[in-house]
Amino acid sequence: MTAAISAEHVTKIFGSGETQVVGLRDASISVLPGELVALMGPSGSGKTTLLRALSLIDPPTEGRVSVDGVAVFDGRRLTDDRALRRRRMGIVFQAYNLIPFLTAAENVALVLTLDGIGRHQALDEARALLDRLGLAGRADTYPATLSGGEQQRIAVARAVVNDPAVVLADEPTAALDTERGIAVMDLLRRLGVERRAGVIVVTRRTDDRGIRPRLPYGRRSDRSRG
Amino acid sequence: MIALIVYTMTIEKTRDIATLKIIGAPDRTIGAMILQEALALGLAGFAVGALLIQLTYDRFPRRVILMPFDQFVLLGIVVVICVAASGLGVRRALGIDATTAMGGGA
Numbered sequence: 001m002t003a004a005i006s007a008e009h010v011t012k013i014f015g016s017g018e019t020q021v022v023g024l025r026d027a028s029i030s031v032l033p034g035e036l037v038a039l040m041g042p043s044g045s046g047k048t049t050l051l052r053a054l055s056l057i058d059p060p061t062e063g064r065v066s067v068d069g070v071a072v073f074d075g076r077r078l079t080d081d082r083a084l085r086r087r088r089m090g091i092v093f094q095a096y097n098l099i100p101f102l103t104a105a106e107n108v109a110l111v112l113t114l115d116g117i118g119r120h121q122a123l124d125e126a127r128a129l130l131d132r133l134g135l136a137g138r139a140d141t142y143p144a145t146l147s148g149g150e151q152q153r154i155a156v157a158r159a160v161v162n163d164p165a166v167v168l169a170d171e172p173t174a175a176l177d178t179e180r181g182i183a184v185m186d187l188l189r190r191l192g193v194e195r196r197a198g199v200i201v202v203t204r205r206t207d208d209r210g211i212r213p214r215l216p217y218g219r220r221s222d223r224s225r226g
Numbered sequence: 227m228i229a230l231i232v233y234t235m236t237i238e239k240t241r242d243i244a245t246l247k248i249i250g251a252p253d254r255t256i257g258a259m260i261l262q263e264a265l266a267l268g269l270a271g272f273a274v275g276a277l278l279i280q281l282t283y284d285r286f287p288r289r290v291i292l293m294p295f296d297q298f299v300l301l302g303i304v305v306v307i308c309v310a311a312s313g314l315g316v317r318r319a320l321g322i323d324a325t326t327a328m329g330g331g332a
Contacts, residue, residue, distance in 0.1 A: 048328065057248055057324050086250025097245040097327055114251050158249070170328055 002069040004198025005054060005166040006030040010063030012049050023049040024060070031166065031198035036189045039202045047202040051168050054200070055089055056081035068165040086115050090159025090197070092169035092188070096151040098143040098158075104150075105130060105139040108158045115162065129157050133187070149180035153187055160191045167192060169201045228271075229311035232264045236315040243319050244327035257316045261309065268308035272301060 012024040024046040031037050039047045052058035054065055056073060059081070065073040067088050072079045085091065090111075098107045108126035113119055130139050133153060143151055152172055159167050169188060173181030185201070192199035236243070246256060276297065283289055292300070 052325060052328065055248075057328070082247065082250045082252055084250075085248065089250075091248050093245070093248075093328060097241070097248075099242050099245065111249055114246075114249070114255060 001032055003030040003066070004033045004035070004068060004196075005200070006066045007050075007054055007060075008064045010050065010053050010060045010065065012046070012053050012058070013061040024053065027063075029054075029200075031200055033165070033196040033198055034193045036192050036199040036201065039200060040204065043204075048170055051170050051200065051202055054166075055085055055091060055168050057085075086111060087162060088165045090162065090164040090167040092152070092155050092159045092167065092172045094171040094174045096143070096148070096155045096175075098151055098155060100143050103140050103142055104135065104146065104154045107143070107154060108161050111158055111162045126157070126161060129161055130154070133157055147180075148176055149183060152176060152180070152184050156184065156187050156191065160195055160197065163195055164197050166198045166200065169199065171202050171204065173203060228264055228267055228308060229314050231267060232260060232312055232315035233318060235263065236260060236318045239319075240322055241327055243322050244324050247322070247324035248327050253320050256319050260315045260319055261312045264308040264312035264315065265305065268304045268311075272304045 006029065008028050010024060010027045011022070014021045014023050027046065027050055029037070029050070039050060041047055049058070053060040053063075056065070056077060059073055059077060062075065063073070064071060064075075067084065070079075072081075072084055098104070099110065102110065105123055105126045108129060109119070109122035112122035112125060117125075127136065127139050130136055133156075135150065135153060135157070138146060138150055138154070143154075146154070152175075156167075156169075156172070159169075167188065172188070173184050176184060188199050188201060191197070243256060279292065
């Protein structure tokens with residue numbers, strides 16, 4: 001089976017010369033469609049750095065990244081990284097990052113409209129997804145009036161509405177209590193399986209049930225933080 | 227003034243713009259949003275100004291009559307000013323580092 005995302009020998013170096021810092025050294029990972037993998041480890045171990053490298057938000061210095069079997073980085077970008085994230089990736093943020101002046105449905109539809117889908121069709125798809133997630137009643141609500149758990153579930157909906165090959169979640173439960181954190185993790189797992197997307201979750205929590213730690217206490221970077 | 231307002235609004239939306247970059251918004255979309263914002267500001271100002279002229283021009287002893295053509299030219303000038311004013315905001319927006327939308331963890 002082709003991996004949803006795979007990375008081989010990824011290294012990320014920040015700065016140069018005497019101020020050079022190795023943020024990530026020779027990391028490799030492969031995630032299958034429908035699989036959820038957690039990146040766990042202490043602060044400074046390079047979890048978020050790896051996520052940024054995989055999404056090409058902050059590309060690796062060395063290494064190779066493939067999405068759905070297609071090489072997207074091989075020492076240099078092989079594709080438009082924003083088009084890649086728009087079409088093949090979903091990103092979930094620690095602080096939800098919903099656009100405050102858009103309703104929940106508009107936030108979810110945003111990824112589709114950015115890719116050229118008409119506003120009405122995008123909103124219809126967004127509403128249908130929110131309905132399936134039990135959030136239909138919140139579709140026309142602005143983020144400021146939603147609870148943290150609701151905002152994160154809507155953010156998860158935004159991440160999967162474009163049927164991505166891979167969903168990358170950066171500490172999605174960090175700002176939530178245990179119960180809501182578990183609900184978000186369950187949602188990520190369920191949607192990953194339903195939509196055949198590989199899911200990578202960065203987490204420091206040990207109470208996120210059902211996660212499968214692939215890199216428990218992964219190799220530390222040279223960065224001393226926290 | 228429009229340039230300053232647009233620039234300030236762009237700074238206030240730094241995180242949202244970074245989020246847009248992360249979820250895949252192309253630069254042209256982000257630029258177009260800021261241009262629309264500048265145009266909306268300029269056209270709203272033009273409309274309010276035109277309305278004020280209609281409401282108050284006969285209260286002044288010396289009147290300057292603006293013919294439809296003059297108003298059309300003025301509208302064109304407003305549009306040009308808005309486009310130019312958005313440049314600073316667009317430049318700022320395109321320079322925003324996408325990673326600012328993510329957590330600071332490693």
